[in-house]
Amino acid sequence: MPEPQLIDVLTPANPSATVLVLHGGASRRNAPPVSPTQLSVLRMIPIARRIARAGGERLAVFRVLNTIRGWDLERTPLQDTEWAMRRVVERFGPLPIGLVGHSLGGRTALLAGAEPGVRTIVALNPWVYSSDTADLTGRRVLIVHGDRDRVASGAKSARMTESLRRTTDVDYVTVPGGKHAMLRHHAVYEQLATDFVTSTLLGDEVRDH
Numbered sequence: 042m043p044e045p046q047l048i049d050v051l052t053p054a055n056p057s058a059t060v061l062v063l064h065g066g067a068s069r070r071n072a073p074p075v076s077p078t079q080l081s082v083l084r085m086i087p088i089a090r091r092i093a094r095a096g097g098e099r100l101a102v103f104r105v106l107n108t109i110r111g112w113d114l115e116r117t118p119l120q121d122t123e124w125a126m127r128r129v130v131e132r133f134g135p136l137p138i139g140l141v142g143h144s145l146g147g148r149t150a151l152l153a154g155a156e157p158g159v160r161t162i163v164a165l166n167p168w169v170y171s172s173d174t175a176d177l178t179g180r181r182v183l184i185v186h187g188d189r190d191r192v193a194s195g196a197k198s199a200r201m202t203e204s205l206r207r208t209t210d211v212d213y214v215t216v217p218g219g220k221h222a223m224l225r226h227h228a229v230y231e232q233l234a235t236d237f238v239t240s241t242l243l244g245d246e247v248r249d250h
Contacts, residue, residue, distance in 0.1 A: 043074040045121040046106040047128050051093035056101040058137040058160070058242040059129045062089040063122060065144025065168065066110045075107045082106065084223060085143060091231050092141065095239045101133060111145065118149040126156060137161070139238045143223065143230075144168045144193055147184075151201070154180055161241040163234045166221050168193040169201050177209040181241040184211065185233050187219020187226065212237070 050062070066081035075082065085104060093102040107121045126138060139161035142150035147167025154162040155175045162182045184202050186195040195215070202213045214233060219226045 043108050045108050045124055047125050048104040048106060050089045050102040050104055051096070052101050052103075053098040055098075056096075056133060056136065057099045058096075058139060059101045059133055060089075060092055060096070060103070060139040060141060060238060060242070061122065061125055061129070062092070062102065062104045063118065063140060063142030063146030063149050064104070064107070065142070065146045066107070067145075074109055077106060079110075080222070081144065081146075084227070085146070087227065088141065088143075088231050088234055091235045092238055095235045096243065099243055100139075100239070101129070101136075103129065112148075118145055119152055122149050122153045123156060126153070126158065130158065137242055139163070139242050141165070141234050141238060142167070144221065147193075147198075148173065151175055151177070151182070151184075154182070161238055163237055164198070165230050165234065166190050166193050166219070166223065167198050167201075169197050171197060171200070173201060174204065177205055180209055181237075182209055182211040183214065183233065183237040185214045185216060185219075185230060187216040187221065187223070189218055190221045192221035 064082045064085045105125045107118045137160040138158045140150035141163040143165040147164030164184045186198045205211045223230045
């Protein structure tokens with residue numbers, strides 16, 4: 042089985058926090074490995090770069106390449122993200138972690154958000170299931186869903202939002218006209234993710250610059 046990859050986007054010497062950007066990607070027959078050129082991977086590059094620019098020398102930003110496409114029973118994106126978080130902690134120490142994911146990457150961000158060290162979670166058009174649950178107490182969470190998404194259910198992500206609100210600070214934003222691939226309104230998704238990550242991870246540092 043292939044290994045996951047952690048790709049540096051920006052790695053300052055002394056960051057205040059780290060961010061992992063998580064791609065989506067539907068399952069394929071025979072669980073093929075993730076390609077760095079598949080569209081679900083490429084669409085997250087501008088988001089990662091924008092977060093890196095906004096964070097400057099204060100955020101270490103990485104993209105995670107999963108081992109295989111989709112959510113396989115033997116290997117899931119959740120395991121790949123947990124692996125990536127361990128690598129980041131080994132490299133920078135126990136800094137606050139932000140997770141930003143799209144589609145299945147959004148589901149991964151929400152489920153992996155219960156791991157120690159995670160402070161901020163952004164899920165863009167997350168592909169969640171009715172049975173998904175996580176204890177995200179103490180985290181800040183943003184769920185963004187386009188109202189024309191015909192791939193991942195906005196109703197399910199809205200229900201998960203209400204469930205999380207019992208113990209967690211959660212914002213839910215609807216993007217009018219937004220479809221699953223985020224193509225037409227990509228700048229809206231980028232801006233929402235970037236603003237939320239920088240404000241929740243850096244706080245007073247953002248206001249001081």
